[in-house]
Amino acid sequence: MIARRVREASVYSEIVPSNITAAEVAAKSPVGIVLSGGPSSVYEEGAPGLDPAIFDLGVPVLGICYGFQVMAQTLGGEVAHSGLREYGATDMAVTGDGGVLLGGQPVDQTVWMSHGDQVSKAPEGFTVVASSASTPVAAFANDAKQQYGVQWHPEVKHTQFGQNVLENFLHTAAGIPADWNSGNVIADQVAAIRAQVGSGKVICGLSGGVDSAVAAALVHEAVGDQLTCVFVDHGLLRADERRQVEEDYVAATGVRLVTVDAREQFLDALAGVTDPEQKRKIIGREFIRSFEGAAEALVLEAAADAASEPVKFLVQGTLYPDVVESGGGTGTANIKSHHNVGGLPEDLQFALVEPLRTLFKDEVRAIGRQLGLPEVIVGRQPFPGPGLGIRIVGEVTFERLELLRAADAIVRAELTAAGLDGEIWQCPVVLLADVRSVGVQGDGRTYGHPIVLRPVSSEDAMTADWTRLPYDLLARISNRITNEVAGVNRVVLDVTSKPPGTIEWE
Numbered sequence: 398m399i400a401r402r403v404r405e406a407s408v409y410s411e412i413v414p415s416n417i418t419a420a421e422v423a424a425k426s427p428v429g430i431v432l433s434g435g436p437s438s439v440y441e442e443g444a445p446g447l448d449p450a451i452f453d454l455g456v457p458v459l460g461i462c463y464g465f466q467v468m469a470q471t472l473g474g475e476v477a478h479s480g481l482r483e484y485g486a487t488d489m490a491v492t493g494d495g496g497v498l499l500g501g502q503p504v505d506q507t508v509w510m511s512h513g514d515q516v517s518k519a520p521e522g523f524t525v526v527a528s529s530a531s532t533p534v535a536a537f538a539n540d541a542k543q544q545y546g547v548q549w550h551p552e553v554k555h556t557q558f559g560q561n562v563l564e565n566f567l568h569t570a571a572g573i574p575a576d577w578n579s580g581n582v583i584a585d586q587v588a589a590i591r592a593q594v595g596s597g598k599v600i601c602g603l604s605g606g607v608d609s610a611v612a613a614a615l616v617h618e619a620v621g622d623q624l625t626c627v628f629v630d631h632g633l634l635r636a637d638e639r640r641q642v643e644e645d646y647v648a649a650t651g652v653r654l655v656t657v658d659a660r661e662q663f664l665d666a667l668a669g670v671t672d673p674e675q676k677r678k679i680i681g682r683e684f685i686r687s688f689e690g691a692a693e694a695l696v697l698e699a700a701a702d703a704a705s706e707p708v709k710f711l712v713q714g715t716l717y718p719d720v721v722e723s724g725g726g727t728g729t730a731n732i733k734s735h736h737n738v739g740g741l742p743e744d745l746q747f748a749l750v751e752p753l754r755t756l757f758k759d760e761v762r763a764i765g766r767q768l769g770l771p772e773v774i775v776g777r778q779p780f781p782g783p784g785l786g787i788r789i790v791g792e793v794t795f796e797r798l799e800l801l802r803a804a805d806a807i808v809r810a811e812l813t814a815a816g817l818d819g820e821i822w823q824c825p826v827v828l829l830a831d832v833r834s835v836g837v838q839g840d841g842r843t844y845g846h847p848i849v850l851r852p853v854s855s856e857d858a859m860t861a862d863w864t865r866l867p868y869d870l871l872a873r874i875s876n877r878i879t880n881e882v883a884g885v886n887r888v889v890l891d892v893t894s895k896p897p898g899t900i901e902w903e
């Protein structure tokens with residue numbers, strides 16, 4: 398979230414683990430450092446600390462929540478567990494003139510807090526610039542050293558002046574210009590792709606989704622017809638998806654596209670598997686096997702006329718959230734293994750070309766528009782690579798896929814008819830295959846499965862809220878699904894935000 402908000406301030410940002418050394422930080426030449434929050438308590442055995450020399454690099458630092466507490470502790474202040482916890486919206490007051498971080502903001506404001514520990518004494522040289530009823534030291538500043546900290550979460554939208562705090566740190570305190578945007582990404586990436594692949598052949602996993610469409614367009618811009626796109630029909634697709642990609646997509650972009658029919662292969666590999674992480678790893682592996690098959694076929698085809706070399710490069714539309722959620726490196730939690738990152742097999746032979754790996758979805762959409770991709774592609778709702786495979790809670794079978802495909806088609810048709818496609822981020826439809834409940838249909842007893850509707854609103858899939866769909870629309874969807882999809886006798890609505898729920902159920 399913090400990285401995302403920094404980008405929103407037109408400053409490039411990257412996440413690194415807390416055990417990075419000062420030398421490694423220096424090697425990256427950062428112009429500012431933000432220390433994030435976290436669940437530990439600084440005084441606990443084994444709590445994440447940081448290399449104290451980071452504070453001597455002369456780089457401006459902003460500590461947030463746990464980062465603020467670590468800063469206090471490392472620089473000679475004190476952190477205590479007072480038993481006064483603050484969760485959620487909290488009244489905070491700016492003290493004095495607020496300094497660089499809070500100057501110009503209203504004295505009384507609402508911030509989002511989420512902590513049980515607090516800084517009981519600011520380190521020497523630091524001025525307290527905000528406090529709340531339970532937290533006298535809610536923010537501090539040391540202008541001479543350009544070091545700042547806040548107990549609350551400025552990255553959260555519920556914090557009234559949160560973005561302003563971040564921008565004050567970035568632009569005013571650290572003096573970083575607001576000059577990062579998607580325009581420079583295109584030129585940089587085209588150059589980087591050319592340098593990486595040279596005259597080699599490249600294949601791109603193309604799904605019909607936004608990310609791979611934009612990745613393919615960038616690579617096409619860089620290396621032209623060295624590129625062939627490969628669409629894998631793994632049998633976990635939604636109704637009509639294959640035709641859409643094969644016809645509409647090719648018509649809009651003119652890319653060279655090969656389709657691999659891997660329906661049996663995926664279904665066989667998934668037989669008997671119910672654990673979500675295991676499903677994701679199997680799907681990740683079978684995707685790569687399909688790409689290998691397609692690459693070999695291309696080489697054989699080329700062998701007929703020209704010198705044919707193996708395809709060494711695989712383009713994927715991997716985004717930063719895929720990497721972050723897959724536990725991208727040390728120090729971040731593994732939430733779920735996205736098939737294209739954490740689900741990749743160990744014996745991967747391809748060199749990956751992932752020009753969007755550091756970007757968020759809205760940035761990718763902006764790049765797609767700049768590259769001239771049509772709105773039907775750029776504005777599409779996301780659909781995960783593992784598809785319906787991670788929307789069947791329980792074993793994936795052909796019959797269950799058919800059932801879910803039918804329910805999903807109804808939901809999509811109704812949302813489109815209601816004109817809501819542009820308003821919701823996406824609406825996973827989930828089959829609880831291991832749950833059954835009693836119903837009465839056609840005057841007889843049924844013992845069927847529930848279908849879950851998961852409409853969400855989001856800006857970047859990092860956080861999301863459940864979308865308040867009109868009741869009459871929900872009623873129509875429920876009615877149609879229970880009438881038209883045999884085996885389903887109940888439709889339920891998921892009213893959980895992210896966090897704590899993720900968007901997909903598995």
Ligand SMILES: Nc1ncnc2c1ncn2[C@@H]1O[C@H](COP(=O)(O)OP(=O)(O)OP(=O)(O)O)[C@@H](O)[C@H]1O
Binds near residue numbers: 714737780
């Ligand atoms: N059916 C598929 N065939 C080939 N490649 C795929 C397929 N599904 C996913 N991929 C690859 O995996 C990557 C990640 O999938 P993901 O769903 O995150 O992206 P997307 O489909 O391109 O965009 P969106 O998030 O809008 O659905 C894709 O960019 C693509 O490279």
Ligand SMILES: O=c1[nH]c(=O)c2[nH+]cn([C@@H]3O[C@H](COP(=O)(O)O)[C@@H](O)[C@H]3O)c2[nH]1
Binds near residue numbers: 734736823
């Ligand atoms: O290509 C993908 N491969 C995956 O393995 C995967 N898992 C989740 N998603 C999509 O990512 C976004 C965030 O989803 P979650 O809140 O469920 O993690 C949502 O948009 C999800 O649909 C995936 N996309």
Ligand SMILES: NC(=O)CC[C@H](N)C(=O)O
Binds near residue numbers: 435436437511512513
């Ligand atoms: N959100 C956080 O960073 C919490 C920090 C620390 N665990 C606390 O409870 O005070």
Ligand SMILES: [Mg+2]
Binds near residue numbers: 604606781
């Ligand atoms: Mg997709």
